[in-house]
Amino acid sequence: GEDVEQSLFLSVREGDSSVINCTYTDSSSTYLYWYKQEPGAGLQLLTYIFSNMDMKQDQRLTVLLNKKDKHLSLRIADTQTGDSAIYFCAFTGGGNKLTFGTGTQLKVEL
Amino acid sequence: EPEVTQTPSHQVTQMGQEVILRCVPISNHLYFYWYRQILGQKVEFLVSFYNNEISEKSEIFDDQFSVERPDGSNFTLKIRSTKLEDSAMYFCASSEGQGGTDTQYFGPGTRLTVL
Numbered sequence: 001g002e003d004v005e006q007s008l009f010l011s012v013r014e015g016d017s018s019v020i021n022c023t024y025t026d027s028s029s030t031y032l033y034w035y036k037q038e039p040g041a042g043l044q045l046l047t048y049i050f051s052n053m054d055m056k057q058d059q060r061l062t063v064l065l066n067k068k069d070k071h072l073s074l075r076i077a078d079t080q081t082g083d084s085a086i087y088f089c090a091f092t093g094g095g096n097k098l099t100f101g102t103g104t105q106l107k108v109e110l
Numbered sequence: 111e112p113e114v115t116q117t118p119s120h121q122v123t124q125m126g127q128e129v130i131l132r133c134v135p136i137s138n139h140l141y142f143y144w145y146r147q148i149l150g151q152k153v154e155f156l157v158s159f160y161n162n163e164i165s166e167k168s169e170i171f172d173d174q175f176s177v178e179r180p181d182g183s184n185f186t187l188k189i190r191s192t193k194l195e196d197s198a199m200y201f202c203a204s205s206e207g208q209g210g211t212d213t214q215y216f217g218p219g220t221r222l223t224v225l
Contacts, residue, residue: 043153043203097155097166101152
């Protein structure tokens with residue numbers, strides 16, 4: 001079955017860049033997503049990338065996809081305290097089912 | 111901005127009891143989903159629903175689970191006889207269509223605690 005791995009924790013200082021990484025095993029992934037989960041809240045879609053793209057930039061967010069290594073990353077520029085949350089990568093291989101990664105807890109320190 | 115809502119936010123039940131978790135998807139959406147997240151674990155797909163029938167389900171979604179769209183606005187998940195291991199956060203989601211760019215919008219979740 002699909003396996004999507006992320007590192008559990010990341011701590012950065014306010015104003016620095018954050019890079020959250022994700023590796024996956026399913027090569028049929030069509031769309032890859034990043035979701036954000038704040039405490040007590042649902043999952044908020046941040047951005048997505050189609051599998052034939054290498055990079056996508058959306059304001060402070062940059063998504064990089066290395067299909068050869070099956071590696072996806074999310075870079076947050078100028079990280080703010082409001083960015084503290086759990087970040088999940090997710091993908092759909094076919095159909096609508098989302099497969100989520102293990103989640104990375106980002107802590108932003110002053 | 112339209113959003114997915116879920117009730118209750120927290121449900122406590124005794125093992126063996128039936129529970130119904132309720133969701134109101136976004137009004138023009140046609141595809142509905144349930145996911146769950148056991149504490150400290152990843153979010154897992156349970157079931158997707160379209161045109162009044164299940165379109166896909168995971169191996170977690172056994173005979174103890176059922177889904178229903180009883181009227182034009184609600185989408186429910188029923189667990190017939192709850193087990194301790196059903197304790198989790200349950201998320202409802204909806205999307206306008208299917209396919210990768212049809213974003214799934216998630217509700218805030220219902221925390222189910224089975225004692």
